[in-house]
Amino acid sequence: MTVGQTSGPTRGRAPLGLTLPAGVALTFLVLPVIAVVVRAPWASLVDELSSGEARVALRLSLVTTSISTLACLTFGVPLAWLLARTAFRGRSLVRALVTLPLVLPPVVGGVALLLALGRRGIVGQYLLAWFGLSFPFTTTAVVLAQTFVALPFLVISVEGAFRASDERYDDAAATLGASRWLTFSRVTVPLALPGIVSGAVLSWARALGEFGATITFAGNFPGTTRTMPTEVYLALQSNIDAAIALSLVLIVVSLVVLALLRERWLSGVSA
């Protein structure tokens, strides 16, 4: 807690009008997490977690969220570039559509995915008939559900990063003869890298916590579709101690990953 330190002599101290609400915000965010730690069944923690199911669910969560984060980057960064760097009719509409999954309750998102990509979905029925592809109840469906809810976070933050980086560098590269692709990969992306990394971290975190769309679209079966959040939810039905222990694992894993990423990437690129 070094509230006063950042305020140099020129800018003055951080005003109470800002530090107080900031303190309230921080307390509000951290308090529930502290409650999980306080209420954790420390004595029986090993017992609660020794079930192989927790390990299977954690592994599935880590694998699927890695893939969905990659998918978000692969498809989201180009979409963000399109929104930030090109002018086309209906761009504001496209931007609104991109954010739509954010307002959908995840369970509704899951139903929508079923209606689109399910065996009888408007697209899914043809995927099944022509290619024999059926998503529901598969690990692929878990990745799709996670990508659906996480992609908007990536697109929004990366678009912001593209907009914030000076477009004149792009122009300079172009006048030196660089193609638009070369400019994108050598100039635009490196300049926006901190924003891209933090967008990826944000979407990974959202994917890791994803529950509603997953259980609705992908279902729930150990090893194939039962991720950590679903495991926690099911444990909650019968054994609250197990649920808290599992939540603790989820919190610790995400803290470690986020801290490592920040150490390895965010500090490096923004320095």
Added chain:
Amino acid sequence: MMARLRRTAPCVLVATTLLAAAGCGGGSNESSGAGSSTTLTVFAASSLTGTFGELEKTFEADHPGVNVQVSLDSSTALATQITQGAPADVLATADQSSMQIIVDDGDNAAKPVSFASNTMAIVTPPDNPAGIKTLDDLDGTDFVLCDPSVPCGSVAAEIFKNAGVTAKPVSLEDKVTAVLSKVTLGEADAGLVYVSDAQAAGDQVMTIDIPTDVNVVTPYYIAAVKDAPGPALAGDWIDLVNSQAGQQVLNQAGFGPP
């Protein structure tokens, strides 16, 4: 600076909490209509969706100024919520063991009573794409069950055991309505749901009976919750469920006698 922050932060927290509490109080008064009206909160197993919805209308007609809130979820989830202090007046569960959760915690006001029973059936999409006729046909199809941690799942597991069926489902849903929707959407070839759910789904599903020698009769239990916000109304609700009119509603929906 630090000292000042330390001293004032708790004050703001207290003030905020008070504000929030005041806001909530006002909100709940508003939502229940006029100032004199009260709310009866009924926690019910999701298989009671239709019947309790109907009884809600009857109850509200008999008790002017009372607003009944029926909260539907899996029995175990509701029971756990009550042990954590959820403000319910009545709990109705789809089995005995989830009612036992609140009994063990000492949250029931009186001994739970059984008010209905249910059995299970196989449901398939109307066109029955996998051609299922018996429990044995489930093997190799994309069928779904409830998770064993909720009543509909433990009952399904018992039926499978009785029938000697070892087929593996593609998904273990968190509540019976989720099984039903996977089938009505045509995503699953079949599912095991309560007879009452199958009946409520009407022609959205094809229902296949499970023979009585392997089927399981599950008793439904109801109890008033201790320290309930509205104890008198809780008793009235339980009376209504057990009355001839209440039993008729349950019977028409496919439930068996207690």
